Amino acid sequence: MLSFVEGLQASPGRFRQRRQTPHRAFDLLVNGPLRSSYDLFAPLSSLRNGYVLRRQGNRVRGEQPVAAQQKFVYSFTEGNKDLKDLLGGKGANLAEMTNLGLPVPPGFTITTDACKVFLETGTEPGSLNEEITGHLVALEAQMGKQLGQADNPLLVSVRSGAKFSMPGMMDTVLNIGLSDASVTGLAAQSGNERFAWDSYRRLVQMFGKTVLGVDGELFEEALDEAKHAKGTVNDLDLTAEDLKKLVETFKAIVLRETGREFPQEPREQLDLAIHAVFHSWNGDRARLYRRQERIPNDLGTAVNICTMVFGNLGEDSGTGVAFTRDPSTGTQGVYGDYLQNAQGEDVVAGIRNTLQLADLEQLDKKSYDQLMSIMQTLENHYRDLCDIEFTIERGKLWMLQTRVGKRTAAAAFRIAVQLVDQGLIDLDEALHRVTGGQLAQLMFPRFAPTSETRPVAYGIAASPGAAVGKVVFDSYTAVKWSRSGEKVILVRRETNPDDLEGMIAAEGILTSRGGKTSHAAVVARGMGKTCVCGAEELEVDTKNRRFTTSDGQVVHEGDVVSIDGANGKVYLGEVPVLPSPVVEYFEGTLHAGADVQGGLVQAVHRLMSHADGRRRLAVRANADNAEDANRARRYGAQGIGLCRTEHMFLGEERRKEVEHLILADNDKDREAALSSLLPLQKGDFLELFQSMDGLPVTVRLLDPPLHEFLPDFTELSVRVALAEARKDPNENDLRLLQAVHRLHEANPMLGLRGVRLGLVIPGLFGMQVRAIAEAAAERKLAGGDPRPEVMIPLVGTVQELELVRDECERVLAEVCASTGVNLDIKLGTMIELPRAAVTAGQIAEAADFFSFGTNDLTQTVWGFSRDDVEASFFTAYLEKGIFGVSPFETIDRDGVGSLVRSAAQAGRATRPDLKLGVCGEHGGDPDSVHFFHEVGLDYVSCSPFRIPVARLEAGRAAIETAGSDSR
Numbered sequence: 001m002l003s004f005v006e007g008l009q010a011s012p013g014r015f016r017q018r019r020q021t022p023h024r025a026f027d028l029l030v031n032g033p034l035r036s037s038y039d040l041f042a043p044l045s046s047l048r049n050g051y052v053l054r055r056q057g058n059r060v061r062g063e064q065p066v067a068a069q070q071k072f073v074y075s076f077t078e079g080n081k082d083l084k085d086l087l088g089g090k091g092a093n094l095a096e097m098t099n100l101g102l103p104v105p106p107g108f109t110i111t112t113d114a115c116k117v118f119l120e121t122g123t124e125p126g127s128l129n130e131e132i133t134g135h136l137v138a139l140e141a142q143m144g145k146q147l148g149q150a151d152n153p154l155l156v157s158v159r160s161g162a163k164f165s166m167p168g169m170m171d172t173v174l175n176i177g178l179s180d181a182s183v184t185g186l187a188a189q190s191g192n193e194r195f196a197w198d199s200y201r202r203l204v205q206m207f208g209k210t211v212l213g214v215d216g217e218l219f220e221e222a223l224d225e226a227k228h229a230k231g232t233v234n235d236l237d238l239t240a241e242d243l244k245k246l247v248e249t250f251k252a253i254v255l256r257e258t259g260r261e262f263p264q265e266p267r268e269q270l271d272l273a274i275h276a277v278f279h280s281w282n283g284d285r286a287r288l289y290r291r292q293e294r295i296p297n298d299l300g301t302a303v304n305i306c307t308m309v310f311g312n313l314g315e316d317s318g319t320g321v322a323f324t325r326d327p328s329t330g331t332q333g334v335y336g337d338y339l340q341n342a343q344g345e346d347v348v349a350g351i352r353n354t355l356q357l358a359d360l361e362q363l364d365k366k367s368y369d370q371l372m373s374i375m376q377t378l379e380n381h382y383r384d385l386c387d388i389e390f391t392i393e394r395g396k397l398w399m400l401q402t403r404v405g406k407r408t409a410a411a412a413f414r415i416a417v418q419l420v421d422q423g424l425i426d427l428d429e430a431l432h433r434v435t436g437g438q439l440a441q442l443m444f445p446r447f448a449p450t451s452e453t454r455p456v457a458y459g460i461a462a463s464p465g466a467a468v469g470k471v472v473f474d475s476y477t478a479v480k481w482s483r484s485g486e487k488v489i490l491v492r493r494e495t496n497p498d499d500l501e502g503m504i505a506a507e508g509i510l511t512s513r514g515g516k517t518s519h520a521a522v523v524a525r526g527m528g529k530t531c532v533c534g535a536e537e538l539e540v541d542t543k544n545r546r547f548t549t550s551d552g553q554v555v556h557e558g559d560v561v562s563i564d565g566a567n568g569k570v571y572l573g574e575v576p577v578l579p580s581p582v583v584e585y586f587e588g589t590l591h592a593g594a595d596v597q598g599g600l601v602q603a604v605h606r607l608m609s610h611a612d613g614r615r616r617l618a619v620r621a622n623a624d625n626a627e628d629a630n631r632a633r634r635y636g637a638q639g640i641g642l643c644r645t646e647h648m649f650l651g652e653e654r655r656k657e658v659e660h661l662i663l664a665d666n667d668k669d670r671e672a673a674l675s676s677l678l679p680l681q682k683g684d685f686l687e688l689f690q691s692m693d694g695l696p697v698t699v700r701l702l703d704p705p706l707h708e709f710l711p712d713f714t715e716l717s718v719r720v721a722l723a724e725a726r727k728d729p730n731e732n733d734l735r736l737l738q739a740v741h742r743l744h745e746a747n748p749m750l751g752l753r754g755v756r757l758g759l760v761i762p763g764l765f766g767m768q769v770r771a772i773a774e775a776a777a778e779r780k781l782a783g784g785d786p787r788p789e790v791m792i793p794l795v796g797t798v799q800e801l802e803l804v805r806d807e808c809e810r811v812l813a814e815v816c817a818s819t820g821v822n823l824d825i826k827l828g829t830m831i832e833l834p835r836a837a838v839t840a841g842q843i844a845e846a847a848d849f850f851s852f853g854t855n856d857l858t859q860t861v862w863g864f865s866r867d868d869v870e871a872s873f874f875t876a877y878l879e880k881g882i883f884g885v886s887p888f889e890t891i892d893r894d895g896v897g898s899l900v901r902s903a904a905q906a907g908r909a910t911r912p913d914l915k916l917g918v919c920g921e922h923g924g925d926p927d928s929v930h931f932f933h934e935v936g937l938d939y940v941s942c943s944p945f946r947i948p949v950a951r952l953e954a955g956r957a958a959i960e961t962a963g964s965d966s967r
Contacts, residue, residue, distance in 0.1 A: 072114040073131035075138070076107050081382075086111050088302030090161030093402050100381065102374055102399050106142055107156070107306035108135040110274065112163070115300035118278045132274075135305070143307060148266025152189055153182035155199070155308040158273040160280060162301040165403055166289050171210040171280040173273040174343065175203035175308060179264040183247075195313050197243035202343060204250040204262055207269065211276040214257045222249045236341060270305070277303045285497045291878060292504055292527060294885060294927075309398040311391040312343040316364070319343060322357050322371065322388045324379040327407040327525060328461055328565075330414030334358050334372070336388075337515040343391075354515045367397045378402050383424040384433070385415050406525045408464055409438035413603040420606075427610045428959045434607060435956070436926035436949035441465070441528045442604065443586075443945070445577035447564050455569040456549040459510070459535030462521035464566040467508025467530035468574050470558050473542045475502025477557070482506070489561055491547055493540045495520040503529060508563045510570060512538045512547070530565035538570070586635045586948055608948065611955025612636070617932065618939035619950045620696070622919060624648065625684070629691035632944040636951050639695035639787070640688065641851065641941020642919035645768060646704050648684045649677075661764075662706050663735050674767040681771035682778075689779045689786035696787045698851060698919070698941075699772055700830065701765050703793040705753040749856075749865065754794025754830075758804050765792075769808045773815035773823055780821050788825050791851055795829045796836055801846045828915070831903055832856035840903035844910040851941075852900050854920030854928075858887050861896050888921070891928040901935045908936075917941060926953045933957035 079087045079095030087095065091109030098104045110128070117125045140146045145154040155177040160166075178186065178200045187196035205223075208214040223235065226246050230237055238246070251262045263269050280286060281301045290297060311319035322336030336357035361368040371390060374397075378386045387405030391398045407415065416430035425433075447466045469487035472478045475498065478490045482505035490506040492499060494513040503509055503523060508530035511520050515534050524531030537550040545557040555561065555572065562575040584590035585601050620641030621632030625648075629640060649658050657680070661673035688697055720737050723729050758765035769790055776786040790808060795801045805827050816823050831837055832853030840850070859866055866888055877883045891897050900918075907914045917939040922928035924946030932940050933954060942950050 069127050070113065070125070071131070072111050072125055072128045073135050074109050074111065075135060076104060076109070079109065084163045085299075086113065086302075088112055088161035088163055088304075089165055089403055090159065090401055091302045091304050094304060094306070096381075097378075097399055097402060100377065102377070103397055104399050105307040105309050106139055107304060108132075108139070109161070110303040110305070112300040112302050115278045115281060115302065116298070118275070119282065119300065124275075129271075132270075132305075136270075139305075139307065147270070148177040148179060148182050149185065150181045151185045153177050153185050153266075155186070156270070157304075157306045157308055158270065158277060159304045159306065160277045160301045161304050162281070162295075163299050164293070164295050165406065166286060166293075166295070171273075171277050171283075173203070173206050173210055173269075173276070175199045175206075176269045176273055177266040177308075178203050179266065181264070182266070190310075190313060192313055194240040194243065195310065197240050197247060198238075198312055199310070199343070201243050201247045201250055203269075204247060204254065207273065208250065208254045208257075208262070210280070211272050212254060212258050214254060218253050218257070219250060222246065222253065274303050274305075277301060285500045287881070288500055288504070291881075291884065292500075297881060297884075306400070309391050309393045309396075309400075310343065311339070311393065312341055313394055315340055316394050317341060317392055318360075318363075319391045320354075320357060320360070320389075322375060322390065323405055324375045324386045324388075325411070325415055325418075327385065327387070327405050327411055328464060330385075330407065330411035330418065332418070337518075338363075364392060364395060367392050367395060370397050374399065380424070383419060383429075385411070406522060408525050409441040409528060410464060410600050412438050413442070413607060414599060417599075417603040417606055427606075428614070428963075431607055431610055431614070431952075431956055431959055432963075434952070436929070436953040437528070439582075439604070439952050440946075440949050442582040442600070443580050443948070445579055445583075446566065446581075447562065447571075447575045448578040453571060453575055456551070456553060456572050457535045457537040457570040459512075459532040459568040459570065460515055460521070461564075461566055461568040462515075462518075462533040463524040463529060463531035464564075465508065465528075465530030466562070466564060466566075466575070466577050467506075468560065468562045469507040471547070471555055471561055472502070472506070473540075473545045473557055475499045475505075478502035479505045489563060491538075491540060491561075492520070493542065494518060495523070503527070508532070508565065510535060510538075510561070510563050512536060512540045524565075530563060532563045532565055532568050532570060535568070535570055587631075588634050608636075608952060611952045613955075614958045615951065615954035616958050617929070617937065617950075617954040619947055619954060620698070620917070620919075620939050620941040621944050621947060622923075622941050623688075623944060626687035626691045628944050629688055632947060633691065633695075635944055635947040637695075637944065637947050638939070640692055640697040641917050641923070641939060642791075643688060643697060643699045645681070645684075645700060645702055648681065654680055658706075659736065661761075663732075667762075670761070671763065674763050678767050678771050681768060682775045685772050685775035685788070686779060689775055689784065689788065692787075693779075694785040694787070696789055698789040698791050698828075698849075698917075699768075700791045700793050701768050702757055703754050705749075705751055706757070749859070755792050755796075755800045755804055756794065758792070758807075759800065765804055766807050766811050769811045770815060773812050773825065774819070776823055776825065777815060777819040777821040780823075781819070789849065790825060790827050791830055791849075792827070793830045793853070794832060794856075795843060796833045797839065798842045798846055801829055801843060805846050826915075830919070831900075833860055834899060837899035837903040841906035841910045844907040844914055847907075847911075847914070849915035849917070850903065850907050852903070852916075852918040852920065852937075854891060854896060854900070854918055854922045855888065857899065857920070858892065858896050861892075861899065862887060890925050891922045891931055893931055897931055897935075900932075904935050904937065924950050929953040930957040930960070933961065 074087060076095050076098040079092055080099060081092050081096035084092045087109045094104055114125055114128050136147060140154055143154050145152045147154045147156065155175050157172065157174045158176055159172045183196050183200045186199065187193040190196060205219040208219065209216040223246065226238060226242055227233060227235060230242060254262045263272065311317045318338055318340040319342045320336055320338035325332050326335045334357050337354035338357055338360045339354050340363065375386065375388060378388065382404060385405045385407055387403050388399065389401040391400055412434050416433045419425045420427055420430045445466055467489060469489040470481065471491050472481060472488045473491055478488050479501055481488050487507045488505065489508050489510055490502050491510045494511050495503065495509065496519060500523065504527065509520050509524050511533045512535050514520055518533050520531055521533050539548040541547060547555050560574050562571040562573065581590055581601055582604055585604065590601060618638045619636065620639045621629065621637040622642040623629040623632050623640050624644050649655060657673060657676050661670060664670035664673050717737065720733050723733065752760065772788050772790060776788050779786040792801060792804050808827055812823060812825055826848035828847045828849030828851065829843060830853040831840065831850050836843060874886055887896065904916050907916065916937045918932055918937055919941040923940035924942030926949060929940055929950055930953065940950050
């Protein structure tokens with residue numbers, strides 16, 4: 001047996017035996033006839049007798065391994081959709097479609113593990129080359145042709161495929177195996193010389209750009225010159241002879257730019273392309289996209305080697321992308337794009353405007369009907385919207401990819417509820433499939449065009465929203481202007497992955513080419529960006545930085561336009577906006593049963609109701625006045641988790657009273673100042689308790705340093721100097737200036753503030769607690785149900801809390817005695833210092849509740865001054881991967897989060913009934929809400945507008961925890 005395998009003569013990586021030889025080799029290797037397609041495609045390292053291939057020069061021999069090796073290559077017949085971690089999304093789904101018996105071209109997948117080894121060590125795993133060879137032999141055997149064979153070449157595609165979809169962010173190379181020798185064989189095999197040379201020029205162009213690093217514009221310019229010489233703008237008008245010349249031009253570009261010839265050896269092409277896909281995982285655009293979408297950097301990408309099928313063989317061939325539902329709206333129907341006589345990336349690249357998928361029925365009804373049947377099969381199987389890539393080769397339909405499709409926020413909510421009504425999923429699964437981020441997008445305003453507002457162009461509504469901004473024509477300008485505070489609209493003929501940074505910076509994207517499946521549309525939907533594609537009436541001139549409308553109006557860079565991603569309309573100038581119907585629903589001005597925007601409000605209502613029924617975490621609001629409190633209650637708040645009393649002192653009248661308190665240099669003046677502040681504070685609390693009647697209201701006592709209530713030092717110095725120059729000094733201003741000097745601190749956020757103020761300024765906290773208690777008593781006597789809680793800020797040691805608690809309890813007892821009202825007011829503290837977190841067990845002895853102030857806790861744990869660092873070096877930290885996301889945006893689980901977890905555990909160990917909440921901005925962040933659920937907090941508190949997001953995510957956290965527990 002071994003002598004036969006040793007007799008397989010091969011050039012490096014390529015067998016040159018008769019067609020039947022590989023079949024016979026496999027027969028012998030497994031000691032018997034092949035019993036299934038699995039046997040045929042199983043890698044040699046996993047065959048029944050355990051033989052693997054070893055290359056020695058130009059010879060391959062079979063050996064039995066001493067020990068089992070890690071498997072790095074899987075046939076499409078081996079995997080399934082649940083192996084995304086190992087096979088990537090594309091590979092896992094190709095395997096799943098193969099298992100379903102759908103027409104998938106044969107191929108195999110190199111695992112993400114191989115990519116990780118390659119990126120860590122700079123070289124591929126030791127057995128990878130042998131496994132690829134084994135699978136390639138099997139592929140050649142099934143197809144009856146060999147990679148790059150001169151007279152009958154097998155061609156393959158090499159495509160990336162990470163666990164999470166990253167459209168256009170990594171590399172793809174088609175037509176691997178074509179060379180000067182095999183292109184004529186492909187022409188003879190297909191009977192279409194033009195097709196063969198078109199495929200070859202695509203390989204040189206794609207390989208040159210993605211594998212060899214040649215500037216893609218050089219190929220585009222050469223292609224444009226060839227079309228210009230032909231007097232056409234359509235590459236389909238180029239003849240075989242034109243394409244032959246273009247191939248030579250492309251190869252000359254490769255030689256000039258790289259110093260080497262375009263590789264003619266097919267296996268070398270394959271290996272280099274595989275390595276390029278591995279490298280593309282760490283490419284700039286891929287890293288940027290992962291940061292934007294919060295995809296981990298350590299996953300790696302799989303590589304899919306797939307037999308080529310050709311949509312560019314003539315008018316009976318083509319390529320397309322289809323969705324089982326409209327990814328923009330969620331409406332059921334036939335959605336997608338199709339291009340006749342096209343290959344691979346032509347549809348998603350948007351280089352030619354496509355036909356609608358429905359047009360395929362007239363062109364090729366058999367393929368259309370088969371595609372519709374497959375789409376239904378896939379949607380029922382995945383129980384979700386599916387995004388499908390397909391090719392028709394001379395009337396034969398092939399499925400090249402499926403995945404759960406990206407969709408807009410509105411489509412996500414509608415589709416989730418539709419699938420519930422169809423019995424495909426339950427409400428728990430529906431809730432799992434929408435996110436707080438998507439809900440936040442639905443709360444953005446929409447355009448309110450008047451009768452005078454007329455669109456200047458119509459495009460395809462690719463990703464909804466109302467975007468207004470200044471026109472820019474390249475990514476660099478979009479980023480530059482955006483960083484200067486400008487709102488911009490990125491305008492391109494079509495976008496490509498290199499435009500990603502500009503797309504992120506822009507308010508919206510407008511293209512004159514492409515459809516709902518173009519790069520611009522897919523990426524914009526994933527990011528929640530407004531996008532209008534295929535506005536053919538616009539002539540976009542990026543070189544001269546302008547576009548022209550069909551009626552001759554010229555729009556220059558810097559001019560303002562408005563684009564409506566819901567209907568594809570493009571307006572000149574700024575169009576006014578209206579509130580979102582979802583906001584109107586939360587505000588109570590729109591009934592949940594109203595049929596608005598195709599049932600969007602009903603879908604939101606159903607899923608929000610289910611989230612409220614499932615969640616354990618309560619959701620409170622950060623609110624300092626009755627207006628915010630009333631809005632918060634309408635949005636579903638279950639109380640106030642943070643009332644910042646310092647905001648009550650910001651009016652001119654109140655600021656003067658605080659100045660009197662600061663300037664007081666004896667007990668009498670200080671008590672007079674506090675007495676004047678008491679009724680003002682009481683009135684504030686009365687309004688809040690009325691707005692939140694029956695719900696808890698956590699009032700934080702004065703927290704910021706006193707200098708914040710005094711005039712600006714420079715402004716005050718000038719005022720005093722001018723008065724002295726006029727010989728008319730103002731005694732109060734002089735005293736204020738002295739106070740500003742006295743209270744100056746090098747780092748005021750770590751100075752005299754919070755509990756320290758209450759201990760240093762006698763009566764300050766007592767006045768505030770008295771105002772709270774008297775307001776509660778008055779409200780209770782009027783028949784209300786006030787539920788105040790008092791929170792002492794910036795506590796670092798239990799002794800501080802004990803001293804303030806003693807004062808508070810004394811004041812509360814006095815108010816109860818004077819009013820005859822029994823008040824049950826809880827006293828707790830804000831955990832916002834590392835010392836408080838690590839001594840939480842001690843602090844809990846004097847606290848009825850903890851509320852984690854994660855804003856300050858993040859600052860003190862990291863040693864960051866938020867006001868300074870976000871503008872100075874956070875951008876660099878994000879770009880270098882030190883942060884995946886700002887720790888002020890999403891809680892740092894490893895650092896700040898670990899303190900929250902340990903403090904919660906220690907506090908409850910001391911006091912099992914200790915109530916735990918969070919009132920920093922993280923309380924409204926979706927990812928952080930899940931963390932707070934995990935660590936067992938009782939509530940989160942956030943700004944009123946974030947309350948629906950927190951409610952939804954608290955429900956999702958509960959069902960995900962339940963699902964994890966059940967597993």
